[in-house]
Amino acid sequence: MTGRTTSVLATALALVLSGTTTAGASALEQKTYTWRGYMSAGYCTIEPGATWTLYSNGTARLDATISSLGDEDAWLMWAHLKDGAGALLGDIRVHGSTSTKFVKNLHDRRTYRWIAKGQFDPELFDLVRRMSLSKHC
Incomplete structure (x- = not known):
């Protein structure tokens, strides 16, 4: 299988994503969506380069760098x-979990690397072409 790249605009955030699908002989297929701009809510910010990777078995992984200018904040996504x-x-x-709310607590004006695991219906994998995020801080 060859890789393919799709650029999309996240509707709620007006951020550009790039989706890539890859597969190996024994590896799971995957699609990667990378946000190229800053995302912010209140005092919280996720830096450009935040990435969601979806796998054909219905698992997902977030890799993001996040911070807050305030103390005792939480990023909800x-x-x-x-x-x-x-x-x-x-x-x-x-x-x-059955929850769709991802939460990262932020303290003392520090920058954090946020790695989170998720899951979705694997039957949706082939249909997914875009992602968007809702957020709150």
Whole structure:
């Protein structure tokens, strides 16, 4: 299988994503969506380069750098999977939970590397062409 790249605009955030699908002979297929701009809510910010990777077995991984100018903040985020027309397919759930709300507590004006695991219906994998995020701090 060859890699393919799709650039999309996240509707709620007006951020550009790039989606890439890759597969190896024995590896899971994957799609990667990278945010190229800053995302902020209140005093909280996620830096450019935040990445969601989706795997064909229905698992997902977030890798982001996040910070807050305030003390005792929390970044709340919901990750939405969409088809090529932008229709909602479903949300990524927190790994081992039914919740779709990802939470990262932020303290003392520090910068954190946020690695989070998620899951989604693996039957949606081939339909996913876009992602968007809802957020709150």
